[in-house]
Structure formats: C-alpha cells, structure tokens
Amino acid sequence: MPTIVVDVMPKAELLDPQGKAVVGALGRLGIEDFSAVRIGKRFELTVDGEVTDEVLAAAKKIADDMLSNSVIEDVVGIEVVE
Template sequence: MPTIVVDVMPKAELLDPQGKAVAGALARMGVESFSGVRIGKRFELTVDGDVSDAVLDQVREIAADVLSNSVIEDVVGVEVVE
C-alpha cells in the first residue's frame, strides 16, 4: 500500500534545544563538520487504495491542521513514497 510522508520541522526562527543538545554532543565527540542540528517529526501515513489528488489534498490539510502546530512548526514536505 502506498505511503505518504509528511515532514514537520520547528520554525527556523525558533530555538531548538533538542537540536542544540545533539550538536553539543557531536562537538564533544570531536565531530566538527556540522554547524547546527535541528530535529523535527516524520509522519508515514499508509493509504488505503490509490493516492488520488483528493487524498493528497486531504493529507496537506491534515498536515497543517493535525500533524503540526502552525504557531511553532512548518510542514516542510508532503511526499508519496510507493
């Protein structure tokens, strides 16, 4: 059955304490290649049947209204994955 992946990230202008914690841990491990880490959520929705345009529109709506908090998060991706 097809799967639709929805990616949600904290708004860029917001502090991301979890991301900072991971970045700090990497630095302490001597990993210097990265200047920042941000952590968001990845949703996999298994679709019953085919992925029509109507289903995709529905997912975009759900992503904005249910899967993310528009005050602090952005939906950064809605993608069909066979």
C-alpha cells in the first residue's frame, strides 16, 4: 500500500535542546565530525487505495494543521513512497 511520508523539523531559528544534548554527547565520546544535530519527526501515513490529488491535498492539510505546530515547526517534506 502506498505511504505518504511527512517530515517535520523544528524551525531553524529555534533552539533544539534534544539535538544540542546529542551533539554534546557525541563530543564527550570523541566524535567530532558533526557540528550540529537537529531532531524532528517523521510520519508515515498509509493510504487506503490510490494516492490521488485529493489524498495528497488531505495529507498536506493534516501535515500543516495536525502533525506540526507552525509556531515552532516547519513541514520540510511530503513525499509518496512505493
């Protein structure tokens, strides 16, 4: 069954304390290859049937209204897989 993947990340101008914690832990472990880590969410929406334009529009609407908080997050990607 087709799946729509929605990626949501914290806005670039906001601190991401989880990501900061990870990058700090990496530093303490001696891994210095990464200068920043940001942590967001990935939603997999399984579509019942075909991915029509309406289904895609519905996915975009719920990505904006329900899956992300537009005050602190951006929807960075919506793509259909398989």
